[in-house]
Amino acid sequence: MDSSQVTLRLEKGVTGFRDGSDPPVPATDPRACRVAWYAAARAARGQVEDFTEQEYPQNFHSAAISDREGIHIALFHAHCPLVAFVGGRRYWYTGQFQEPPAWAGVLGDVGFVVLSAARLLSPLVESDTSALSAAEWRQIEHWRPETLGATLFNSWD
Structure with missing residues (x-):
């Protein structure tokens, strides 16, 4: 089965938000x-041009x-070992995700999950969001991301 058809489960903390009583999100x-x-x-x-934390x-x-x-x-991703490829630098991303280059498989070899553009551009409702916290849902309801990528790679405050 194509991995882009498998439902992705979003774990608690994947948005970078938490309730004050929750443990810190992973890093x-x-x-x-x-x-x-x-x-x-x-x-x-x-050649590596840069890496910006x-x-x-x-x-x-x-x-x-x-x-x-x-x-x-x-x-x-700063909280999960996820990687997305984009067409250019932006403050936040909604629909600018691109397919990873062929050599990106090496990132998977060292423990990262490289996400396809199809997966990142899929509607958030196609993902399993049952583990997200109330704080994360408040942010989602406020910012209203339409895609999985916009939810995972965000600049919400």
Whole structure:
């Protein structure tokens, strides 16, 4: 079965929000993201242009590799080992997700889940959101993201 047809379960904390009484949301170590990105650059026979750590209110790190094909920009989720590829740098993302390049598989080899554009552009209602906290639902109701990608990679405050 095509993995894009499998329902994705969003775990508690994936939006970066929590209730004050909840434990802290998990964190993806920026160093691990950086190491994975350098491995990807080697696989791409390219060069790391930059790696920018997450800054509030964004819940993602961003990075760029240049190779013969051009510039590839990835978002590394700051709370889960998820990666998305986008067409350009923005403050937040809604529909700008792109299919990962062929060499992005190396990110999966080191523990990251590389999400397809089809998955990221799918409606949020097609994902299993049953584990999300009340705080996360308040943010979703306020910001009204239409896609999974806009929910996962957000700049909500």
